[in-house]
Amino acid sequence: MTPNPAGPEPGPEIVARQAVMALCADASRTELEVALTRLDVPAAEDLRAPETGLVMATGRIGGDGRPFHVGEVSVTRAAIRLADGGTGFAYHLGRDRTKARLAAILDALWQDPARRAHVAAALADAANRAEADRRKAARQTAATRVEFLTVARGED
């Protein structure tokens, strides 16, 4: 199997969509449910029923060389279509089909420029929580930063 190439550099619209997808992937199911209650959501139908499968995670020899297969990750995907025509997709680590479907709805809503700011606002709590978690972990790690000294042995 050939590793999945990252492809050409995505444009700013895609980069912004990726950021929202990453936020939804990191969020809990409850956080996505709360975000959707803050939005005016049209009915959504499944383009494809939520499904759990595998993605083979590839690493690189030496961290930056030829790819190799490290092992698989469980992934759940969902694809939906809103009653007003927009489509949304989600691929998340794990096996939570409900969560993936919620994220697909948020992806569809976000792609509508008129709704984008509302989606961002609805997800603000989850974004703030994720940022606080990251910051706390970074601070805890920083407290374990170590300065080793070599000690000359007094042999002469």
Add this chain to the structure above:
Amino acid sequence: MYVAVKGGEAAIDNAHRLLAEARRGDTSVPELSVAQIREQMALLVDRVMTEGSLYDPDLAALALKQARGDLVEAVFLVRAYRTTLPRFGASVPLETGAMAVARRVSATFKDLPGGQVLGPTFDYTHRLIDFALAAEGETETAAEAEPRADAALCPRVTDLLAQDGLIEASPPDEGAPVGDLTREPVDYPADRALRLQALARGDEGFVLGLAYSTQRGYGRTHPFVGEIRVGEVAVEFVPEELGFAVPLGRVQLTECQMVNQFKGSGAAPPQFTRGYGLSFGQSERKAMAMALVDRALRAEELGEPVVSPAQDQEFVLAHCDSLQATGFVEHLKLPHYVDFQAELELVRRLRAEFEHRSEPVEMQEAAE
């Protein structure tokens, strides 16, 4: 040849019911939840994910609960589960250089750009049993400090050495298909990518023993830990219907860059050589052992004599998988009545022939 047996259904059913009760243990003791196993037996969960070759902490924790904590049994359950799922494809190669580092140490340089952080480690503990843990109580909260300006940028130690040409470069990505031992049987000689896949899912104890053997002289490689880093890395996948990299979430990984003694030739000056280890979760021992064995298995490529078990790729790859090993070893306890009956008949016949041959000799001896 194995000849099947029939019967025993009622006893087997009852044995499995008894197993369920034994799994639960004393019911006056509260039952473990999957979340408790995931959070509080985290390194065991990491090992099940690494050797089960499937990153899914909740699933690995559940497998451990079902397996009563038997590691290889839990790996078996995880491997069996993965066969029931479709594969969507392969990820974009993981960018360990962009890891959110929770731990990073080097045994080769004390001053590194980005610094060394110990993170949650058993290193430097006294290994004294802490009886306070037997009582329930509050845990002291972790210390916090403001990260320094350079903390977000952690170049690989191997990149620092590479700037001066002191270490070999990683093998280049030429876009060739990558072998997958879960899809095709391994053909020997196996390339380095396939060997790394086998080692990544290999039994930690077996890989550790082989790694140790190289240190004791069976395929010596003069290793130094250039760098170990543990932390979260984003996984990305490009679905056909979208055509761009979708972030799936983050996985915790452990990476080990082993720096080994030199290789040079008439055409090239001496350089350090390398071994590489990468595992799911916080699995330092595994990543280090993998890197040592990876380097030992490069013996032929680097013009070293192949004389030790850890350098013999067929020996290593064919025996490092705990599930394959346990399957063949443990099948010995299943009924082998027909096989053994044949063996019994054979040994009786051989003994009869032996007695028949020795009789005249004994009679001769008695006569003398």
